[in-house]
Amino acid sequence: MRLLAILLMGLTVLGQMSYAQSGPLRIEITDGVVEPLPYAVPDFVAESAGADKLAADLSRVIAADLSGTGLFREIPAKAHISQITNFASPVQYSDWKAINAQALITGAVTVSGDSLEVKFRVYDVFAGQELGNGLRFKGTTDGWRRMAHKVADAVYSRITGEGGYFDSRVVFVSETGPKNDRRKRLAVMDYDGANLQYLTDSNAIVLAPRFSPSGDRVLYTSYETGFPRVFVLDVGSVKRKVLQDQEGTMSFAPRFSPDGNSVLMSITQNGNTDIYSMPINGGQPRRLTSSPSIDTAPSYSPDGKQIVFESDRSGNQQLYVMPASGGEPKRISFGQGRYGTPVWSPRGDLIAFTKQNKGRFHIGVMRTDGSEERLLTASFLDEGPTWAPNGRVIMFTRETQGSDGSASLYSVDVSGRNLKKVPVQGGASDPAWSPLQ
Amino acid sequence: MHIGHYISGVAHASVIGLALFGVGFHSDPPPFEVAGVSVISTAEYEAALAAERAPSTATDVEVPVAPTVSDDVPNLSSETDAAPELETPRTTDAVTPDEQPDVSDLTTPEPADVTDTAPTLTPPGEEMAVLIPRETTRPMVRPSERVAPEPVAQPDPDTVIDDVTQEATTPDDSAGETAEDPKEATAPEAASTEIVTEAKEQVALAPKTSIRPVLRPGSRSAQRPQTNSGSASSAASSTDAAVASVLSEEPAAPSGPPLTQGEKDSMRISVQNCWVVDVGGQSSNVTVTVKFELDREGKVASAIEMIDSEGGDAKAVDTAFQSARRAILRCQKGGYKLPIEKYDHWREVEITFNPEKMRLK
Structure with a gap:
């Protein structure tokens, strides 16, 4: 009887071992890909009259900064499904996922006399959340390029975790x-x-x-x-x-x-x-x-x-x-x-x-x-x-x-x-x- | 002369004498075959040859003579045929209608006695199959109200839709140009932002996910019935207790065969194709391990959490985690292709992203 019991216990343990799953499915990945990260930066929204050109120019400098690193690749505007017409509007992540944009940068520009105000947000599209908080810069219209570099530095830092070098x-x-x-x-x-x-x-x-x-x-x-x-x-x-x-x-x-x-x-x-x-x-x-x-x-x-x-x-x-x-x-x-x-x-x-x-x-x-x-x-x-x-x-x-x-x-x-x-x-x-x- | 020579001479002479006079050396003649032969006449021989020859072909065949055709045109008549005389069928005499029957002698039948009690039906047997009527309508899924239950005022156009209600704050000019972005007023969504007619509204007719099948009753935690009473020996009861404890243990792992290496590799390759490594960045010095859950379609069904990291500072770790999360979310597409019958083995996933091989050296 004792022998039978021991045999039964052994079979049970062996059976469990053969079908055992040692916790969750564990995978180790050691090979990735080295390629630029696709991102989208629609032209910033002009929130005041006469800010349209500056808004567009700012967006282009930011895109040039990011794409110039070789770490990012801009998705051209003609491929965009969603149009950003309001800085405060919620982002339609599915539209940006569809064009494989992994990061999205939205912003708005306000011009009042010589003063210039730029605000922006960065989104992790696939995570469906914002990367950091929105940021706002104030300056003069003469320094709009530097302001664009500052925005690009902030974006670069949020995505790579390292400081930028564009405002240099x-x-x-x-x-x-x-x-x-x-x-x-x-x-x-x-x-x-x-x-x-x-x-x-x-x-x-x-x-x-x-x-x-x-x-x-x-x-x-x-x-x-x-x-x-x-x-x-x-x-x-x-x-x-x-x-x-x-x-x-x-x-x-x-x-x-x-x-x-x-x-x-x-x-x-x-x-x-x-x-x-x-x-x-x-x-x-x-x-x-x-x-x-x-x-x-x-x-x-x-x-x-x-x-x-x-x-x-x-x-x-x-x-x-x-x-x-x-x-x-x-x-x-x-x-x-x-x-x-x-x-x-x-x-x-x-x-x-x-x-x-x-x-x-x-x-x-x-x-x-x-x-x-x-x-x-x-x-x-x-x-x-x-x-x-x-x-x-x-x-x-x-x-x-x-x-x-x-x-x-x-x-x-x-x-x-x-x-x-x-x-x-x-x-x-x-x-x-x-x-x- | 020796005696031996005499003996030899006598023996040889005896042998020669026996051979010459045939004593004991006669034999029978060998057998031979005899064939029967008969004699035939010339006429019979010719007749036999004629029978074996081929029949002679006929050469004298008479050629049939072609019939002579006259060139005379036959005389054709153009007279119309006379209409045949048809006989008019004879009409029959009109049929006289039947006379009305005499019903005066008929009597009204007595009403029969009919009881209103319903007949008693015998219930069907237990093994009789009964069709369950199919439901013709399915419950409509209404995830959210199309129209707000009570009218609300139009929100401030500058108010951002958010799950959290917060008051607006004004920017502080003294904080410099890199001051933190002032928070904007947000309010929860009052009703649907899109106007969709009910006709166009998509109603889910089929469940998107099936309910996980329940385990067979008693397959895991069922206690083994106690077979031995108190009269059993102490050794037997301890053995039974040990067996029962083994059987009653809640297994730490789900049942069924585990994933094969090929199935694991399939998942690994799917993710690594989307894992973008910045080989020159500080995040390439960080190894992160993340954990998440998949639904039965192979899609990420929970938040992706980092459970371990090695190397790098906090920013580099965060960047490495973001890259890993993007890889998992980006490459899931319609769901990772894993065998559904082994769902219990891949419901929870832990992936370690180790860029050591890709690091610049």
């Missing part, structure tokens, strides 16, 4: 004239090439402009004294002053510290080039490296604790990292070719650089310890990377080959996708991205 500017060297008589001057523009302004004249060669963390000042190198000197320029007033003017020296490759209170630069003295730090308001430079080699192109880490720079102390141009107060540098680049112009990412996780190998130039990124090096571009001459404020996009200079070759600005996503030319009138080189305004 780029300072660069504008180039005109033939290659053997190139005229250079500093210029600043919106990140998308709009609102171009010149900061200096073309009487002297200028190089390597760099924005301050607050975006109100620019460091750059000028040859107006006959030797390279570091200057600081106020963007608002366009007033400038030389930062380092010691006799018998050359200073170049400046860059602000993260707090904006000090400046890193290379100073050549007695044929030796080392990295120095000095207060932005003037003072004695403090030497951070002391080697018989050329140490230059310093860049702070976002926390201000480390500095990455290039040096040929090993006989070949390589990248090194050292403490912000100086000290023994540690080499981080070990690949073939020469590495230069390193720039620490605003995120702090990557370092962008220029690499020259086998007659070609590349823009690449690597981890801060030198691992996981990835080359993003390859051409006759690519150099001078600069990070977007959110650490997602890199802008750099690309120069074409030949006597009639010219320099242009290009941008590329940190993933290596979405390489495109930045629309700039004339030649352009040495870009430096401003922080988000």
Whole structure:
């Protein structure tokens, strides 16, 4: 009897095991797709007379910002089923689902005299809910493009979870004239090439402009004294002053510290080039490296604790990292070719650089310890990377080959996708991205 | 001479003598066959040959002579035929009607005695099949009132329809240009926003979902009847108690065969085709696990909840969750194709979205 009972129990347990479902259906997905997210941004509703054109223009700038990242794809208006005629009306999610719009941006514009008011909402169509709360911006009609960039930044942030970079500017060297008589001057523009302004004249060669963390000042190198000197320029007033003017020296490759209170630069003295730090308001430079080699192109880490720079102390141009107060540098680049112009990412996780190998130039990124090096571009001459404020996009200079070759600005996503030319009138080189305004 | 030579000579002579004089060496002659032969005459031989020859063909056949046709035109007559004389049928005499019967002798019959009591019917047997009359009308589903039960005033045109009633707030100008959007007044919907005639109103004639079949009574929690009384031994009662406890346990898993790997892969592929990964973003460092329920049509029937995450900060986790949720909702379309007979196995689903393989390295 006992044997029969045990047998019966065993059969019961086995039967349950064979048909067992260990809780819910569990699936692990490790492969997805990499494609732009489809979204719709119908023209914003004009809530006052005369606001129709601004409403349409705002919508187009927002769409250009988002689609320009390569992460989003706009569904054209002619494919829309629903028409947004009232900002407060409930969204017909089914109509937007039908055209596969995963995100919907609606907005309204009110113009009163010179004042402009823009409000918008972002919807997750398939979840059937709004992403965040509605937001409203107020400004002047003259600054409508900036207002559009702000809306695009907010939308970008809500969908990707990261900060945007559309409301930012780029300072660069504008180039005109033939290659053997190139005229250079500093210029600043919106990140998308709009609102171009010149900061200096073309009487002297200028190089390597760099924005301050607050975006109100620019460091750059000028040859107006006959030797390279570091200057600081106020963007608002366009007033400038030389930062380092010691006799018998050359200073170049400046860059602000993260707090904006000090400046890193290379100073050549007695044929030796080392990295120095000095207060932005003037003072004695403090030497951070002391080697018989050329140490230059310093860049702070976002926390201000480390500095990455290039040096040929090993006989070949390589990248090194050292403490912000100086000290023994540690080499981080070990690949073939020469590495230069390193720039620490605003995120702090990557370092962008220029690499020259086998007659070609590349823009690449690597981890801060030198691992996981990835080359993003390859051409006759690519150099001078600069990070977007959110650490997602890199802008750099690309120069074409030949006597009639010219320099242009290009941008590329940190993933290596979405390489495109930045629309700039004339030649352009040495870009430096401003922080988000 | 030796004696042996004599013996050998005598023996050989004896053998030779027996062979010559045939003592003991005669045999019978071999048998032979004899065939019977008969003699026939020449005439008989010719007759036999003639019988085996083919019959001779006829060559002398007379050719039939064609008949001669006269060229004379026959004489045709154009006279009309005379109408035949028809005999007029003879009319019969009129029939005289029957005379009216004499009913004077008939008597009115006596009314019969009829009782008004209804006949008693025997009830049908228990096994008799009875047709249940089909309902000709189905209940109409009215999910919401077409017309408000009582007239309401027209809402403020600026009032947003919402489930929650809230008062409007005015924007604070001192908060700067990035101030939070002021809340707008909202009010619940008073009645249907669309005017649809009843004729055009779609009435659901069939249920969209079928009711889940109930379990057989006693299949899960039925107690096994106690077969042994108090006189049973203590060992037997403990065994029965153990068996009863096993049988009475509420199974943690539904019955039926589990999903095959192919069926699971089908679901996985469906979702991953809609899972958009931002390989350069911070969300690509986050692994999220979400949970939801499906209805019998394979459509998401509950809120999608994140039950676990690994890596990244709060914003990256939220972005990764949104991406996972979009993938599940976008690719369900008409419902995930899963075997309905195994519904209990896929009613609840947990999916882990792990972008590690796609991460930039």
